[in-house]
Amino acid sequence: AQSVTQLGSHVSVSEGALVLLRCNYSSSVPPYLFWYVQYPNQGLQLLLKYTSAATLVKGINGFEAEFKKSETSFHLTKPSAHMSDAAEYFCAVSDLPDSWGKLQFGAGTQVVVTP
Amino acid sequence: DAGVIQSPRHEVTEMGQEVTLRCKPISGHNSLFWYRQTMMRGLELLIYFNNNVPIDDSGMPEDRFSAKMPNASFSTLKIQPSEPRDSAVYFCASFGQGGEKLFFGSGTQLSVL
Numbered sequence: 285a286q287s288v289t290q291l292g293s294h295v296s297v298s299e300g301a302l303v304l305l306r307c308n309y310s311s312s313v314p315p316y317l318f319w320y321v322q323y324p325n326q327g328l329q330l331l332l333k334y335t336s337a338a339t340l341v342k343g344i345n346g347f348e349a350e351f352k353k354s355e356t357s358f359h360l361t362k363p364s365a366h367m368s369d370a371a372e373y374f375c376a377v378s379d380l381p382d383s384w385g386k387l388q389f390g391a392g393t394q395v396v397v398t399p
Numbered sequence: 400d401a402g403v404i405q406s407p408r409h410e411v412t413e414m415g416q417e418v419t420l421r422c423k424p425i426s427g428h429n430s431l432f433w434y435r436q437t438m439m440r441g442l443e444l445l446i447y448f449n450n451n452v453p454i455d456d457s458g459m460p461e462d463r464f465s466a467k468m469p470n471a472s473f474s475t476l477k478i479q480p481s482e483p484r485d486s487a488v489y490f491c492a493s494f495g496q497g498g499e500k501l502f503f504g505s506g507t508q509l510s511v512l
Contacts, residue, residue, distance in 0.1 A: 327403070327490055327503030328442075335499070374442065385432045385494055385501045386455065389442040 286311045286377045288358075290390035298398050303347075303362040305393050307375030310356065317358045318376040318387065319349055328374065334358060345369070370397045403504035405491050411510045417479040420507045422491030423472055432501070433466055433476050434490040442490075448474065481511045 291306040309315050316335050320328040332343025339351040345368075349360045358375060372394050376387040404423040412418055424431050432447040446456040451468045459466070463482070468474040478485055492503045 325505070327492070327505050328501075329503070330500050333499060383430070383447070383454075384499055385430055385447060385492060386444060387442075387501070391441050 286313075286315060286388050288317075288375045288377045288388060288390040290375050290393050292393055293391060294394045294396070296396045296398060297365045299367055300364050303360075303365045303369060303395065305360040305373050305375075305395070307358045307360065307390060308356050309358060309375075309377050311377060316378045316384070317349075317351065318378070319343065319347070319358075319360050320374045320376060320389075321345075322372045322374065322392075324371075331360070331373075365395075365397050367397050367399070370395055403491055403493055403502050405489075405504035405507050407507060408505065409508045409510075411512065412481055413512050414482055415480045416511075417477065418481045418485075418509060418511070420476040420489050420491075420509070422474045422476070422504060424474070424491070424493035425495070425502055426472065428493035428495040428498070428502070429471065430494050430496075431468060431474050432492045433474070434492065434503075435487045436490060436506070437487040445476070445489075478509075481509075483511045485509060486511050 287310045318333045319331040332341045334351045342348045372392045375390040406421045433445040445458045446466045448468045466476045488506045490506045
């Protein structure tokens, strides 16, 4: 079964500093990996996805993630944090290309941005 | 497009009562998913439909839960009887054929007292 593990349930960053959220996956087949963001009282929004094309994936709002097979990782980064980045972030994996929506989510990382 | 629409936004009920959650997917989307979010278990897939047909309901916790999709524009998730441990946020999500992005509704916050 596919799964993901997010390291760190809470991350605090200063405005303008690097944001780094860690995700490691476990999969017996080439994985399809995703990062979603959830703002308070809202549903999840897709930030970016990896589907076996380029290993460096760029998403919305200045986020990017790099797929590293040797490390089974898919960490999310943003060079400069903005106050609006405060939210909860979820890493997810799907092993079925014909079912993008059947996802296993990580436990989530809450990001706090301080002025 | 209005996005995925869920109702009600909040539901408070008493243990033993029937609860019905509703979802309208984005027009043209042929896959619909019900997820549940709790502090203890995080986000879990309950059931999903393709072309109105239930494909995988292995995540439905027990027989008290049932889901239907009578047509392409409407789905329900029913809990009967409800229990306090069912308290959670229930999300509906959809995507269309060839799409690579899952669209989530704003969720229904369910509290069972």
